[in-house]
Amino acid sequence: METHKEALKMENITKIYPNGFVANKGITFSVMEGEIHALVGENGAGKTTLMKVLFGMEQAQEGKIYVGGKQVKITSPLDAIAKGVGMVHQHFMLVPSMTVAQNVTLGIEPRRHGLVDNAACIKMTQDLSDKYEFGLDATATVADLSVGLMQKVEILKALAKGAKVLILDEPTAVLTPQETRELFKQLKLLKENGHSIIFISHKLEEVMELCDNVTILRHGYCNGSYPISDLDEAKLSRLMVGRDVVLKIEKADPKPGRPILEVRDLEKLSDTGKLVLDHVSFTIREGEVLGIAGVEGNGQSFLSDCISGMQRFDGGDILLNGKSIAGRKISDIRESGMSNIPEDRMTVGCVPTMSIMDNVMADRFERRENMHGLFMDKKKALKITDDLIKEFEISCDDRSEAIRLLSGGNIQKVVVAREFTSGANFVLANQPTRGVDVGTAEMIRKYLVRQVREQNIASLLISADLNEVLEVSDRLLVMRQGKIVAAFPKANMVSEDELGEYMLGIKTMTPDEMEGLL
Amino acid sequence: MNKTKRIENTFDIVRILIAIAVAYLIALIILALISDDPLNVIGLFIAGPFSSKKHIGDIFTRMIPLIFTGLCMCFVYAINKFNLAGEGAVNLGGCLAACVAIALKETSVPGWLCIILCIIVGALAGMLSNAIPAIADQVFHADVCVISLMLNYILLYFTTFILKNVIKDQGAAVTASYKLGSKVKLPKMIPGTTIHIGLLIAIACVVFVAILFYKMPFGYKMRAVGINPTFAKYIGIPVTSTIILAQIIGGSFAGMGGAVQILGMFPRYKWESLTNYGFDGLMIAVLARKNPILVPISAFLIAYIRNGADLVATKTQIPPEFVSIIQGIIIVLVAAEMFLSGWKKRLIFNAARKDLNEKEAKA
Numbered sequence: 001m002e003t004h005k006e007a008l009k010m011e012n013i014t015k016i017y018p019n020g021f022v023a024n025k026g027i028t029f030s031v032m033e034g035e036i037h038a039l040v041g042e043n044g045a046g047k048t049t050l051m052k053v054l055f056g057m058e059q060a061q062e063g064k065i066y067v068g069g070k071q072v073k074i075t076s077p078l079d080a081i082a083k084g085v086g087m088v089h090q091h092f093m094l095v096p097s098m099t100v101a102q103n104v105t106l107g108i109e110p111r112r113h114g115l116v117d118n119a120a121c122i123k124m125t126q127d128l129s130d131k132y133e134f135g136l137d138a139t140a141t142v143a144d145l146s147v148g149l150m151q152k153v154e155i156l157k158a159l160a161k162g163a164k165v166l167i168l169d170e171p172t173a174v175l176t177p178q179e180t181r182e183l184f185k186q187l188k189l190l191k192e193n194g195h196s197i198i199f200i201s202h203k204l205e206e207v208m209e210l211c212d213n214v215t216i217l218r219h220g221y222c223n224g225s226y227p228i229s230d231l232d233e234a235k236l237s238r239l240m241v242g243r244d245v246v247l248k249i250e251k252a253d254p255k256p257g258r259p260i261l262e263v264r265d266l267e268k269l270s271d272t273g274k275l276v277l278d279h280v281s282f283t284i285r286e287g288e289v290l291g292i293a294g295v296e297g298n299g300q301s302f303l304s305d306c307i308s309g310m311q312r313f314d315g316g317d318i319l320l321n322g323k324s325i326a327g328r329k330i331s332d333i334r335e336s337g338m339s340n341i342p343e344d345r346m347t348v349g350c351v352p353t354m355s356i357m358d359n360v361m362a363d364r365f366e367r368r369e370n371m372h373g374l375f376m377d378k379k380k381a382l383k384i385t386d387d388l389i390k391e392f393e394i395s396c397d398d399r400s401e402a403i404r405l406l407s408g409g410n411i412q413k414v415v416v417a418r419e420f421t422s423g424a425n426f427v428l429a430n431q432p433t434r435g436v437d438v439g440t441a442e443m444i445r446k447y448l449v450r451q452v453r454e455q456n457i458a459s460l461l462i463s464a465d466l467n468e469v470l471e472v473s474d475r476l477l478v479m480r481q482g483k484i485v486a487a488f489p490k491a492n493m494v495s496e497d498e499l500g501e502y503m504l505g506i507k508t509m510t511p512d513e514m515e516g517l518l
Numbered sequence: 519m520n521k522t523k524r525i526e527n528t529f530d531i532v533r534i535l536i537a538i539a540v541a542y543l544i545a546l547i548i549l550a551l552i553s554d555d556p557l558n559v560i561g562l563f564i565a566g567p568f569s570s571k572k573h574i575g576d577i578f579t580r581m582i583p584l585i586f587t588g589l590c591m592c593f594v595y596a597i598n599k600f601n602l603a604g605e606g607a608v609n610l611g612g613c614l615a616a617c618v619a620i621a622l623k624e625t626s627v628p629g630w631l632c633i634i635l636c637i638i639v640g641a642l643a644g645m646l647s648n649a650i651p652a653i654a655d656q657v658f659h660a661d662v663c664v665i666s667l668m669l670n671y672i673l674l675y676f677t678t679f680i681l682k683n684v685i686k687d688q689g690a691a692v693t694a695s696y697k698l699g700s701k702v703k704l705p706k707m708i709p710g711t712t713i714h715i716g717l718l719i720a721i722a723c724v725v726f727v728a729i730l731f732y733k734m735p736f737g738y739k740m741r742a743v744g745i746n747p748t749f750a751k752y753i754g755i756p757v758t759s760t761i762i763l764a765q766i767i768g769g770s771f772a773g774m775g776g777a778v779q780i781l782g783m784f785p786r787y788k789w790e791s792l793t794n795y796g797f798d799g800l801m802i803a804v805l806a807r808k809n810p811i812l813v814p815i816s817a818f819l820i821a822y823i824r825n826g827a828d829l830v831a832t833k834t835q836i837p838p839e840f841v842s843i844i845q846g847i848i849i850v851l852v853a854a855e856m857f858l859s860g861w862k863k864r865l866i867f868n869a870a871r872k873d874l875n876e877k878e879a880k881a
Contacts, residue, residue: 347749
């Protein structure tokens with residue numbers, strides 16, 4: 001199947017958003033038939049925007065798109081699908097209550113006498129799954145599938161609609177190492193069948209392993225396309241961020257002091273009555289970072305919401321600095337030493353339309369030292385904001401700028417700056433570097449470690465990024481189906497593969513093995 | 519990026535001006551079509567409200583209740599809960615203020631104190647009116663919009679009941695209360711006009727609300743809760759109490775507006791229908807883009823259009839209802855965020871372009 005026909009070409013694409021943000025500037029790249037092409041760059045570099053333009057979700061102001069050698073205008077995702085471009089989104093677009101076959105054939109159902117032909121739907125889906133060795137059962141309900149399998153349903157959906165070019169937006173972000181390896185095998189099979197794949201990723205070693213060519217974006221500009229064989233990881237990361245990124249974090253051994261956060265037999269039922277936190281217990285002491293690894297959706301969000309006070313829990317207790325937080329107001333919990341970097345910065349962590357200053361001051365505008373009698377002390381607020389902008393290197397025009405105009409990484413810096421300077425001695429960090437560029441992520445991780453060691457505070461780090469939990473944490477727990485299934489005394493002695501086995505449930509530690517490690 | 523914000527701000531103002539211009543143009547076309555003497559009618563409509571000292575004064579007088587209800591709706595708008603009880607609050611505020619005035623008429627309480635008491639009672643009445651839907655919404659999850667619209671009629675018939683059974687002057691030719699008495703009559707400010715000191719009270723309220731909105735912690739809480747309640751909860755702002763309190767404070771202005779209107783304009787209380795000031799307040803808050811400082815300006819605009827329409831109606835055969843068309847068009851165009859958005863995008867695109875080229879030229 002070795003062909004050298006061009007499957008897709010984007011030429012001179014310029015996209016400026018209505019808020020004036022230049023997301024893409026004169027980007028050109030092309031993908032051959034039967035090629036896996038990586039698109040890499042820091043967050044905010046313009047990868048997602050470029051793919052949205054290709055998939056018809058955004059319209060570029062300038063530039064041309066060629067599919068199969070013909071110039072086309074893609075006006076909507078439907079139009080993109082009709083032209084043979086399919087996309088697998090980072091967040092799955094599936095109907096959980098329907099079967100695999102129903103999801104895959106949605107919109108293109110085979111019919112008989114004007115009615116949907118269920119048997120044909122199932123056969124069509126099963127044939128496709130078998131052809132590419134996806135190992136899916138067409139009659140299974142999507143809600144019962146694992147994340148890895150759901151992703152395959154997404155890919156099948158695109159293939160069933162005749163996609164020749166497949167866009168995968170950070171497909172491995174939600175997968176375990178084992179699932180990732182399986183995905184790669186299947187992608188290579190697709191490639192042999194003449195499909196072209198655009199693979200968006202942050203993880204350079206995956207790009208090196210899987211892809212043929214790579215296009216690098218930086219600050220909205222194209223930083224060139226290269227065959228993978230010409231590059232190594234270090235060179236690639238230099239092209240991406242313009243400097244070497246240290247993936248290792250140097251840190252001294254922890255000297256844990258008194259307990260700061262104690263979680264005792266925590267139980268939580270979801271709205272539907274499912275036990276989502278099953279007798280979770282652990283203690284975090286001053287001067288240490290406790291990491292929690294796990295495939296997303298195994299109770300981490302509930303744990304984080306219970307500790308931060310966003311949700312009530314149904315059993316057990318949480319003690320912060322010796323005091324129970326059960327039934328207390330969030331302002332009260334924050335006052336007794338909690339700070340919280342939330343998972344979702346745009347809907348929880350900030351008010352997008354308010355200024356940087358308003359967002360920074362959100363937890364402290366009412367403190368006596370920031371008030372002037374009955375009024376907020378504007379001068380004080382400006383000074384606090386300016387100091388944080390400088391300390392955290394937040395790049396912005398000025399502090400009165402609405403935070404939505406900043407890049408994702410800079411918004412996260414504002415959130416982190418606020419939470420780290422709130423005066424708390426416990427930091428709950430839930431996915432603190434998700435969707436943040438490599439440089440900012442590195443800065444946030446180092447800052448977290450430094451604060452914990454120097455200020456002698458405690459931190460709980462919940463992250464789906466294995467590299468992050470392994471590097472930043474001192475001790476490490478693994479969560480699966482609402483339970484702690486493994487505990488490691490030294491996070492940096494654990495391998496990703498070993499971690500993956502516990503995350504997937506291949507191995508589980510007994511309570512005796514975890515004794516003393518929680 | 520700041521350039522973008524500047525374009526967005528300028529654009530907002532330009533858009534409102536264009537909306538008004540378009541609405542006026544359509545009104546003029548309608549007038550030209552339905553009138554035998556279009557030039558005269560148009561002249562009356564546009565220049566009439568400014569044609570004499572008395573007429574100019576009438577615009578300001580008409581503004582007064584609109585400023586109060588506009589402020590009320592700014593609160594409702596800020597916390598994103600469409601509590602429309604401000605309409606009924608005007609009636610209740612006016613009615614209870616009248617009761618207080620009548621009760622104190624024969625006493626030795628000095629006039630200024632009577633006025634203050636009447637206005638305070640009006641404000642309390644407004645707080646109560648807005649509190650009912652606010653609490654029903656937060657505690658029982660009843661839709662605040664539906665509850666408040668229904669409540670308006672309850673308040674109307676309650677005040678009508680009081681009017682007919684408690685304070686009705688049997689000697690009067692129409693349904694009206696006893697005379698309120700000259701000691702609670704709000705003094706006139708400028709001779710030869712109807713402008714009364716209610717205008718000063720209204721302006722003082724505007725200043726107070728602007729300070730509350732932008733300088734005090736409560737204003738911050740209100741804005742944060744209105745834009746992103748999840749964030750407000752996460753950061754420790756008491757969401758429910760902020761939402762309820764904002765509506766109650768807002769209601770006080772609508773009730774005060776009712777009291778001031780009754781004391782300033784009428785010798786007796788005789789409202790037997792909704793006044794529409796509350797709903798006008800919503801329109802004024804929309805025009806003012808929720809900004810209390812702009813409320814007097816949009817109230818002035820609405821008062822001016824209304825007075826023009828009234829003049830046309832009294833001097834020609836054209837009914838004042840045609841002015842509703844103008845208002846409708848203005849609101850639709852102002853509220854329609856996408857109106858002229860293509861133009862805005864182009865402006866921003868060009869500015870970003872220019873920035874980029876400059877940067878590239880430097881590099």
